[in-house]
Amino acid sequence: xxxxxxxxxxxxVSFYSSISKKQKGLLFGVIxxxxxxxxxxxxxxxxQNGMVSLYSDLSLQEVGQITEELDARSVNYxxxxxxxxxxVPESAADSLLVDLAAQGIPDSGSIDYSFFAENSSFxxxxxxxxxxxxxxxxxxxxxxxxxxEGIDGAEVKLNIPEDPVFISDQQEASSASIVIQTAAGYQxxxxxxxALYNLVSKSVPNLSNDNIxxxxxxxxxxxxxxxxxxxxxxxxxSQQQIKTNIESDIERNVKKMLGSMIGMNKVAISVxxxxxxxxxxxxxxxxxxxxxxxxxxxxxxxxxxESFTGAQPEDSAAGVEDGEIANYxxxxxxNVGDYELVKESVNNxxxxxxxxxxxSPYKVRDLxxxxxxxxxxxxxxxxxxxxxxxxxxxxxxxxxxILDSIIATSIDxxxxxxxxxxxxxxxxxxxxxxxxISTPAVTPAIPMWVYIVGGLLILAIIVLIWMLRRNRTxxxxxxxxxxxxxxxxxxxxxxxxxDSDNTVRRKQLEKYAADKPEEFxxxxxxxxxxx
Numbered sequence: 001x002x003x004x005x006x007x008x009x010x011x012x013v014s015f016y017s018s019i020s021k022k023q024k025g026l027l028f029g030v031i032x033x034x035x036x037x038x039x040x041x042x043x044x045x046x047x048q049n050g051m052v053s054l055y056s057d058l059s060l061q062e063v064g065q066i067t068e069e070l071d072a073r074s075v076n077y078x079x080x081x082x083x084x085x086x087x088v089p090e091s092a093a094d095s096l097l098v099d100l101a102a103q104g105i106p107d108s109g110s111i112d113y114s115f116f117a118e119n120s121s122f123x124x125x126x127x128x129x130x131x132x133x134x135x136x137x138x139x140x141x142x143x144x145x146x147x148x149e150g151i152d153g154a155e156v157k158l159n160i161p162e163d164p165v166f167i168s169d170q171q172e173a174s175s176a177s178i179v180i181q182t183a184a185g186y187q188x189x190x191x192x193x194x195a196l197y198n199l200v201s202k203s204v205p206n207l208s209n210d211n212i213x214x215x216x217x218x219x220x221x222x223x224x225x226x227x228x229x230x231x232x233x234x235x236x237x238s239q240q241q242i243k244t245n246i247e248s249d250i251e252r253n254v255k256k257m258l259g260s261m262i263g264m265n266k267v268a269i270s271v272x273x274x275x276x277x278x279x280x281x282x283x284x285x286x287x288x289x290x291x292x293x294x295x296x297x298x299x300x301x302x303x304x305x306e307s308f309t310g311a312q313p314e315d316s317a318a319g320v321e322d323g324e325i326a327n328y329x330x331x332x333x334x335n336v337g338d339y340e341l342v343k344e345s346v347n348n349x350x351x352x353x354x355x356x357x358x359x360s361p362y363k364v365r366d367l368x369x370x371x372x373x374x375x376x377x378x379x380x381x382x383x384x385x386x387x388x389x390x391x392x393x394x395x396x397x398x399x400x401x402i403l404d405s406i407i408a409t410s411i412d413x414x415x416x417x418x419x420x421x422x423x424x425x426x427x428x429x430x431x432x433x434x435x436x437i438s439t440p441a442v443t444p445a446i447p448m449w450v451y452i453v454g455g456l457l458i459l460a461i462i463v464l465i466w467m468l469r470r471n472r473t474x475x476x477x478x479x480x481x482x483x484x485x486x487x488x489x490x491x492x493x494x495x496x497x498x499d500s501d502n503t504v505r506r507k508q509l510e511k512y513a514a515d516k517p518e519e520f521x522x523x524x525x526x527x528x529x530x531x
Contacts, residue, residue, distance in 0.1 A: 062106035
């Protein structure tokens with residue numbers, strides 16, 4: 001690792017020493033410009049990301065109060081949300097919330113019950129007190145309604161008549177008008193609307209639910225027990241919505257099933273329904289035996305049996321003497337008569353059932369499914385061809401069996417026998433194309449400083465590449481010149497016929513100096529010292 005660092009260091013030093021002063025100045029200028037751009041971008045980003053929301057959904061008056069106080073404190077702020085929100089630096093947000101709340105900012109200008117405790121020492125007239133009391137009731141009721149889920153704000157106007165002077169005068173009823181700001185997409189249940197009416201009526205004296213009007217910011221009224229008080233327009237809208245939901249649900253399930261078999265782009269489905277919105281309410285009183293096998297369950301049995309056998313005297317009247325049966329004709333000749341009476345009373349137990357039945361008003365009375373299938377396909381050569389008649393018949397049979405089961409389970413059985421084959425239409429047709437919903441391309445919001453820094457980085461990289469290539473070109477030219485000069489300075493050795501002693505000694509010293517330069521240097525120093 002250290003050797004690599006040394007190599008990189010040597011290369012950097014050699015590169016720096018090889019460039020000219022002009023190139024060095026340009027290099028330092030580019031590096032300084034990049035550092036300045038990065039510092040500015042970091043500072044700008046931190047300043048932008050450091051802003052947090054202090055308040056939101058305020059009135060223009062409240063925003064003006066807050067900005068005036070922030071200006072007095074010399075605090076940076078931004079007005080957002082079309083003038084209804086304020087952003088401040090994150091480091092000062094918590095302390096500003098506490099300080100502004102201690103000063104009663106933002107002040108909406110409404111009066112609540114705390115006003116009477118804070119201004120109890122000031123004398124007010126009866127009329128002024130009644131006005132402040134009414135305003136306080138409206139403010140407190142609006143704050144109470146705002147705490148309900150799905151309500152972002154509320155405005156309450158109360159009309160409370162004065163108490164009658166005389167006992168004989170009749171007390172007039174109070175009334176209330178409420179406008180609520182509902183959250184986007186929130187749907188109130190009928191029970192929630194009834195609870196809202198009860199909350200308002202119990203908060204104001206002598207206020208009945210009939211004298212309360214509640215509407216939202218879209219001028220939509222919330223009626224008490226609105227499930228039974230729809231007008232014609234609301235009824236039609238709700239019925240069409242239910243019909244659309246049922247058709248979309250069936251269409252989605254069918255397409256999911258057929259799409260997995262054929263392909264999502266190969267099938268188009270349309271569903272039409274006939275919905276019965278008749279709501280029936282009836283009472284059934286049913287009497288049935290307790291024991292279904294014996295059809296009866298006796299509780300008490302009473303049997304009375306009477307019989308008589310005997311002769312009637314000749315001188316007595318029929319059925320008037322002692323021991324005779326009343327109204328029984330006597331035999332005039334004294335013959336023997338028989339009488340027998342059997343009476344049986346049985347009390348049976350039965351189940352008495354009373355049913356209060358409310359039929360659902362959403363029944364599928366009829367259903368039709370239309371299916372279009374793409375009968376084109378690509379063969380092995382990549383060419384488009386149509387399905388054969390046998391293949392279309394097989395596909396139609398399988399699709400029809402699936403749709404028959406869906407229709408049979410969707411239509412209510414109380415409307416008679418269902419024949420699914422008559423309610424299915426299957427068409428084979430080549431599709432020219434699929435409908436695609438063109439969605440606008442979402443371009444991310446990239447800040448301007450990103451483009452600036454990116455451009456500077458690209459410029460710096462181009463400059464560095466140009467300098468490296470230029471330096472490398474200069475080094476190649478120098479090497480070529482050196483090799484050329486060396487080749488030109490080569491001198492052929494002088495050929496001598498015979499080497500003299502001086503020449504041989506000189507060659508030995510040169511060889512010794514080339515092989516062992518340090519020892520040769522020591523030898524030269526010793527020679528110099530002897531001289």
